[in-house]
Amino acid sequence: MIRVVALRKAIVAGLAGAAAMEVFSLASAAVGIPAVDLVRELSTSEFHRLPLIAEAAALIAHLSIGVSWAVFYAFFFWGRFHIRPMLQGLIFALLPATLAIVVVYPELAVMRTHADLVTLTLRSFFAPLSLATVASLLIAHALFGLTVGAIYRRPVGYSVDHKPPRPAQRRQISGPKRRENSTAFMFATGIECSYPTIDHGRWRRDEMESTRHYELWQHDFQLSREIGITHIRYGPPLHLVYEGPGRFDWDYVDPQMAELHDFGPEPIVDLCHFGLPSWLGDFQNPDIGPALEEYAGAFADRYPWARFYTPVNEMYVCARMSALDGLWNEQLHDEGAYARAAWNLANASVRMSDAILKRREDAVFINSESSEFYQPCCPDAEIQKVAEAANERRFLPLDLIFAHPLSKPMHDLLCSQGISEDDIGKIGRRKVPRRSILGVDYYEWNERLIDRQGHAQALGELFGWYVIADQYWQRYRRPMMHTETNKMDADGAPRWLWRQWHNVQLLAKAGVPLVGFTWYSLTDQIDWSIAINEALGLVYPVGLFDLNREARTVGLAYKHLIDLYRDQPAYADCAALREIMQ
Amino acid sequence: MKYGLVAAHGYDPGPSQRPLTAGAISGILATVPAILVLIAFGSLKVEAHILGISQLETLASGWLAMAVAGAIYARFFGRSANAVRGGWLFGSSFGFALWGAGAVLVLPLLSGGRAPAGDAAAGLALALIVWGFAIGVLVPFVHRPLHEGLEKASKHKSVGPDAAAVPKGPVHQQRPKSRS
Numbered sequence: 001m002i003r004v005v006a007l008r009k010a011i012v013a014g015l016a017g018a019a020a021m022e023v024f025s026l027a028s029a030a031v032g033i034p035a036v037d038l039v040r041e042l043s044t045s046e047f048h049r050l051p052l053i054a055e056a057a058a059l060i061a062h063l064s065i066g067v068s069w070a071v072f073y074a075f076f077f078w079g080r081f082h083i084r085p086m087l088q089g090l091i092f093a094l095l096p097a098t099l100a101i102v103v104v105y106p107e108l109a110v111m112r113t114h115a116d117l118v119t120l121t122l123r124s125f126f127a128p129l130s131l132a133t134v135a136s137l138l139i140a141h142a143l144f145g146l147t148v149g150a151i152y153r154r155p156v157g158y159s160v161d162h163k164p165p166r167p168a169q170r171r172q173i174s175g176p177k178r179r180e181n182s183t184a185f186m187f188a189t190g191i192e193c194s195y196p197t198i199d200h201g202r203w204r205r206d207e208m209e210s211t212r213h214y215e216l217w218q219h220d221f222q223l224s225r226e227i228g229i230t231h232i233r234y235g236p237p238l239h240l241v242y243e244g245p246g247r248f249d250w251d252y253v254d255p256q257m258a259e260l261h262d263f264g265p266e267p268i269v270d271l272c273h274f275g276l277p278s279w280l281g282d283f284q285n286p287d288i289g290p291a292l293e294e295y296a297g298a299f300a301d302r303y304p305w306a307r308f309y310t311p312v313n314e315m316y317v318c319a320r321m322s323a324l325d326g327l328w329n330e331q332l333h334d335e336g337a338y339a340r341a342a343w344n345l346a347n348a349s350v351r352m353s354d355a356i357l358k359r360r361e362d363a364v365f366i367n368s369e370s371s372e373f374y375q376p377c378c379p380d381a382e383i384q385k386v387a388e389a390a391n392e393r394r395f396l397p398l399d400l401i402f403a404h405p406l407s408k409p410m411h412d413l414l415c416s417q418g419i420s421e422d423d424i425g426k427i428g429r430r431k432v433p434r435r436s437i438l439g440v441d442y443y444e445w446n447e448r449l450i451d452r453q454g455h456a457q458a459l460g461e462l463f464g465w466y467v468i469a470d471q472y473w474q475r476y477r478r479p480m481m482h483t484e485t486n487k488m489d490a491d492g493a494p495r496w497l498w499r500q501w502h503n504v505q506l507l508a509k510a511g512v513p514l515v516g517f518t519w520y521s522l523t524d525q526i527d528w529s530i531a532i533n534e535a536l537g538l539v540y541p542v543g544l545f546d547l548n549r550e551a552r553t554v555g556l557a558y559k560h561l562i563d564l565y566r567d568q569p570a571y572a573d574c575a576a577l578r579e580i581m582q
Numbered sequence: 583m584k585y586g587l588v589a590a591h592g593y594d595p596g597p598s599q600r601p602l603t604a605g606a607i608s609g610i611l612a613t614v615p616a617i618l619v620l621i622a623f624g625s626l627k628v629e630a631h632i633l634g635i636s637q638l639e640t641l642a643s644g645w646l647a648m649a650v651a652g653a654i655y656a657r658f659f660g661r662s663a664n665a666v667r668g669g670w671l672f673g674s675s676f677g678f679a680l681w682g683a684g685a686v687l688v689l690p691l692l693s694g695g696r697a698p699a700g701d702a703a704a705g706l707a708l709a710l711i712v713w714g715f716a717i718g719v720l721v722p723f724v725h726r727p728l729h730e731g732l733e734k735a736s737k738h739k740s741v742g743p744d745a746a747a748v749p750k751g752p753v754h755q756q757r758p759k760s761r762s
Binding site for chain 1: 593594596597598599624627628631632661662664665666667668671672674675682686687690694695696697698699700701702703704707722729732735736737738740741742743745746747749
């Protein structure tokens with residue numbers, strides 16, 4: 001699979017495209033303009049012995065060829081150019097048009113010959129082609145391409161009013177039971193579960209749906225167990241489960257949670273991952289705190305055995321993408337909106353944690369955040385200021401949930417958005433739950449250079465996870481976990497995995513309490529490089545398994561790593577995790 | 583992008599997969615329905631005549647050629663060829679390409695311009711598209727049992743701890759670059 005293909009859309013597009021070609025041929029004939037009618041060509045070349053069904057059979061063949069080309073377009077071509085879909089279709093049409101002119105049309109003439117064998121020359125082979133024939137084939141295929149391009153768009157995601165089919169039924173299986181309250185080092189992965197809206201709240205991205213997890217969830221858990229995964233970051237679809245105040249559709253998560261309860265891996269339940277149910281609006285809504293508190297409480301009531309939670313995933317990324325970069329949800333470009341989103345998310349995270357603690361006082365919170373760092377390119381005061389502001393901004397949500405004193409610029413920014421000193425003081429004086437782990441995510445674009453124009457450029461792995469994670473450790477002094485990493489280049493992924501692992505080991509040796517490591521995610525992801533802000537359906541090979549659920553080399557490498565370390569004394573009983581679990 | 587379009591899915595099948603074997607086996611199996619089409623349309627007889635060999639020899643050489651073509655198909659499409667949903671399409675495209683490039687253009691060039699015509703030409707086109715469709719459908723199912731298990735595959739040196747190093751060999755074996 002090169003792209004995720006919306007098969008129904010592609011079939012409709014292909015049928016419509018082929019029909020458009022035929023309408024063009026018939027219309028041209030009606031006004032006396034010579035044009036190639038491919039249905040007639042097919043019926044006279046091969047179906048001539050069955051005159052009663054010749055036209056119908058030729059029409060079916062023509063439509064089938066149209067569908068095949070449209071599916072081909074969807075797999076190989078769609079989304080390759082950043083231009084309007086109709087123009088993409090038009091450019092694509094050059095391929096079938098060329099083949100029709102160079103191979104198919106002349107060969108159809110050979111097939112109409114009343115002989116079994118002919119001797120061809122280039123001249124005789126291309127003899128059936130005239131200027132008018134070529135022009136008419138080009139126009140017909142252009143119409144095909146325009147039609148397919150117009151119809152086939154947004155192969156992934158769905159309208160916000162739509163609900164995808166519920167997850168597949170659970171099949172009975174057997175195997176070793178889940179190991180509860182283990183103090184072994186967490187070798188984790190995750191099921192990518194982002195569900196923000198794009199197109200100003202009209203279109204829902206749902207990575208679990210795009211990667212077919214709702215359909216293959218049981219197989220996915222089985223694969224994770226096979227490579228030795230102990231913990232899985234798992235985000236039930238909040239937007240589908242939480243239907244309104246006091247209303248929950250647990251069918252979207254019951255079977256998966258039952259399986260995880262019985263056989264593991266131990267879930268780290270990710271309650272809010274970049275999106276909200278449409279009835280809650282977006283992250284500018286101050287009511288999301290109480291609403292998500294209700295959801296977290298209901299979740300903990302329903303699954304009292306679940307112990308690990310990420311109340312809100314990557315609050316900084318969520319606020320930045322939604323309110324500053326204008327890509328998701330509210331799609332704003334405003335520093336104040338960023339501050340409001342960050343405040344609302346942090347407030348929600350705190351309330352959710354408290355709601356869970358009321359039900360399960362030994363709950364463990366893994367607050368994952370993207371570790372980022374901005375390096376000024378030069379001594380220019382303005383550039384230094386931009387980098388400093390970006391570095392302060394990245395800490396804001398974590399400062400709030402970990403009750404770390406806010407920097408003056410961030411404090412003033414919150415106040416300028418109507419957040420009272422009293423509220424800021426309350427959250428700052430809060431007693432942070434003892435069992436809180438700081439999850440630090442890291443990718444090769446997390447280190448950034450502020451260039452001379454004041455723009456952030458990716459630096460690649462300059463300082464590395466060790467240095468960046470240490471900044472977070474120095475600031476918060478919480479037990480830590482490497483909660484996300486991957487590599488877009490599948491060939492280089494094993495190397496990246498082992499290098500990240502060495503970073504983890506080095507930081508642990510330096511005395512930082514590290515409790516886990518995560519390759520994110522179990523399967524390849526869709527539209528990963530464009531932050532899922534467009535519904536293109538491009539597959540990125542970042543998973544331990546591809547979307548056919550076959551192991552990638554990094555999946556094999558991770559199994560190798562886990563097998564090598566899990567029984568080592570320091571990992572079989574991880575002192576830092578034991579301290580938390582007590 | 584190293585392999586163009588196909589790289590979008592992460593082309594490299596990795597050490598646990600056997601694309602050449604799976605492709606060759608599937609290519610042989612897919613030839614069965616293709617032969618039926620060739621016989622039904624009288625194309626086999628015409629091909630044998632053009633090649634100047636018996637029908638049996640044409641069948642044998644065709645089978646061999648399609649085993650090679652199958653191996654090429656599975657290696658070229660890599661992980662994409664393992665897609666149950668998309669395989670039919672990749673295979674059909676490959677079959678169409680074999681027909682367009684091989685049967686329509688190359689065969690006449692190699693045989694002094696002699697080419698099948700009429701029903702025989704139609705049968706040849708259909709046979710190659712049927713072959714392509716069949717290999718596309720077959721490869722995922724033929725390939726899966728040939729995969730190395732996770733246990734064994736994860737022990738390959740290429741995915742072990744040495745993978746962390748820059749792939750240039752041990753430091754003591756690396757020669758410093760000349761400054762001249």
